[in-house]
Amino acid sequence: MEHHHDDHDHHGHHHDNRYSDMQARVRALETVLSEKGLIDPAAIDAIVETYETKIGPRNGARVVAKAWSDPEFRAWLAADATAAIASLGFTGRQGEHMRAVFNTPETHNLVVCTLCSCYPWAVLGLPPVWYKAPAYRSRAVIDPRGVLAEFGLVLAEEKKIRIWDSTAELRYLVIPERPAGTEGMNEETLSTLVSRDAMIGTALAGAAT
Amino acid sequence: MSACETASPLSQSDGLPRSPEGEPVFPEPWAAEAFAMTVHLHAKGVFTWNEWAAALSREVHRPRRAADGSDYFECWVAALCALLVDKGVADDVTIAALQESWQRAAEATPHGHPIELANDPLRAGEPSS
Numbered sequence: 408m409e410h411h412h413d414d415h416d417h418h419g420h421h422h423d424n425r426y427s428d429m430q431a432r433v434r435a436l437e438t439v440l441s442e443k444g445l446i447d448p449a450a451i452d453a454i455v456e457t458y459e460t461k462i463g464p465r466n467g468a469r470v471v472a473k474a475w476s477d478p479e480f481r482a483w484l485a486a487d488a489t490a491a492i493a494s495l496g497f498t499g500r501q502g503e504h505m506r507a508v509f510n511t512p513e514t515h516n517l518v519v520c521t522l523c524s525c526y527p528w529a530v531l532g533l534p535p536v537w538y539k540a541p542a543y544r545s546r547a548v549i550d551p552r553g554v555l556a557e558f559g560l561v562l563a564e565e566k567k568i569r570i571w572d573s574t575a576e577l578r579y580l581v582i583p584e585r586p587a588g589t590e591g592m593n594e595e596t597l598s599t600l601v602s603r604d605a606m607i608g609t610a611l612a613g614a615a616t
Numbered sequence: 617m618s619a620c621e622t623a624s625p626l627s628q629s630d631g632l633p634r635s636p637e638g639e640p641v642f643p644e645p646w647a648a649e650a651f652a653m654t655v656h657l658h659a660k661g662v663f664t665w666n667e668w669a670a671a672l673s674r675e676v677h678r679p680r681r682a683a684d685g686s687d688y689f690e691c692w693v694a695a696l697c698a699l700l701v702d703k704g705v706a707d708d709v710t711i712a713a714l715q716e717s718w719q720r721a722a723e724a725t726p727h728g729h730p731i732e733l734a735n736d737p738l739r740a741g742e743p744s745s
Contacts, residue, residue: 426722428715432693433646435714436653439706439735454652475619525644533645541730574727611635 456535465528466497468601471612472594473584474507476584485509488580497530505530508571509582510608516564516581517555517608519547527578531603540605543616548572558609581606586613624655625665629690631676647689654696664700671695671702 426434433480442444470492474481484491488507505527508516511532520526526534537543537571551568563567583605589597604610633641658668660738675691675698700706714733721736733739 424725424727426731427646428719429644429690431715431718431722432697432711433650433653434718434733435711436693436700436706437649437655438714438718439700439710440653443705445660445705446653448654451649452636453657455648463700528645533642533648535732541731547737548732574619585647 426552439582455533466478466495467527467532467603468598469594470495470497470507470530471579471601471606474582475589475597476594484582492530492580501520504577506571506579507580508569510584512584513567514569515555515562515570515608516570516579517547517551517571518573518579518581519544526573527580530578530580535603535607542615545597555609558604560610582606583610583612586611589613620627624649624659626658626668628667629672633685633688637647643686643689645734647692650689650693650696654659657696663703667699668695669686671699674698 435448436449439447464525470484473495474484480491482493484507488505491507492505508518510516520538523614528534532595543554548570551570552562555568573579585597585601589600598612602610602612605612628638629737635645636737640651654668657663658665663671671697672692675695676688678691681687681691697708697711698705701708706707717736717739718731720738721733722731724737725731725735
């Protein structure tokens with residue numbers, strides 16, 4: 408396993424974590440309401456999950472479908488994901504840089520982060536609730552195979568797993584392998600095979616999540 | 617997850633952005649959290665549908681809203697705050713102080729660690745709740 412820890416350590420003056428006014432205000436309301444016993448954070452997470460699973464991360468799925476169908480776009484995505492993704496009209500509001508990591512028969516990619524602020528929601532849609540849990544991140548780094556197995560994704564022993572740690576400046580998009588038997592499909596149909604979890608690396612394309 | 621929360625009447629809130637399938641669409645994670653809190657508080661009876669609709673209406677019909685409606689969930693959060701203040705659940709000063717505290721906590725938290733309110737340097741020494 409390789410663990411890529413990108414360049415955030417080189418910016419001593421820079422804070423990785425920032426809350427926008429609205430992020431902080433919502434957290435403030437949560438704090439007040441929890442202290443008063445009016446909300447249970449687990450119940451809120453459950454409601455968020457109910458709604459967010461119904462919102463497909465269609466932007467990222469379109470990027471993946473195009474990468475499968477168009478070799479030129481794929482090469483551009485590999486060389487400069489930020490520009491290639493922006494060419495489709497999807498840009499992060501915080502101006503973050505994107506990097507695409509490509510699954511191959513030899514290598515599987517998994518993106519970890521505990522923090523909303525490191526999650527490219529403009530491309531992937533909303534983050535899953537478990538993604539923010541500290542336990543997920545630390546366990547994914549220590550035992551990625553075990554964590555993936557819990558998601559129902561059992562990889563061959565010889566398959567290498569690369570862990571990518573998103574930062575405030577650089578966020579990752581996993582390009583899953585194109586499923587077999589999809590040769591005749593157009594981009595629109597292909598994009599329906601790409602789940603958010605496949606673009607984080609906790610599922611494969613075409614697999615039910 | 618109870619069925620009544622899934623089909624919360626708050627999904628019918630005036631102006632809520634929706635997908636072609638009719639599901640709410642959230643521009644950012646905090647908007648989904650604010651939506652979920654509101655659904656939860658309404659389900660618990662902290663306020664009624666009519667009270668919510670009136671509070672939201674006041675905010676979305678304020679002048680100087682974004683022409684493209686992109687500030688919809690800012691209105692939503694403002695409506696929720698106003699309703700909670702109205703109900704005596706919270707007050708503006710406390711909410712504003714906590715908001716600043718969360719921002720300091722976020723900046724003080726190293727990458728890879730969960731952002732917790734106790735990380736606010738100005739809270740150091742206080743017992744975390």
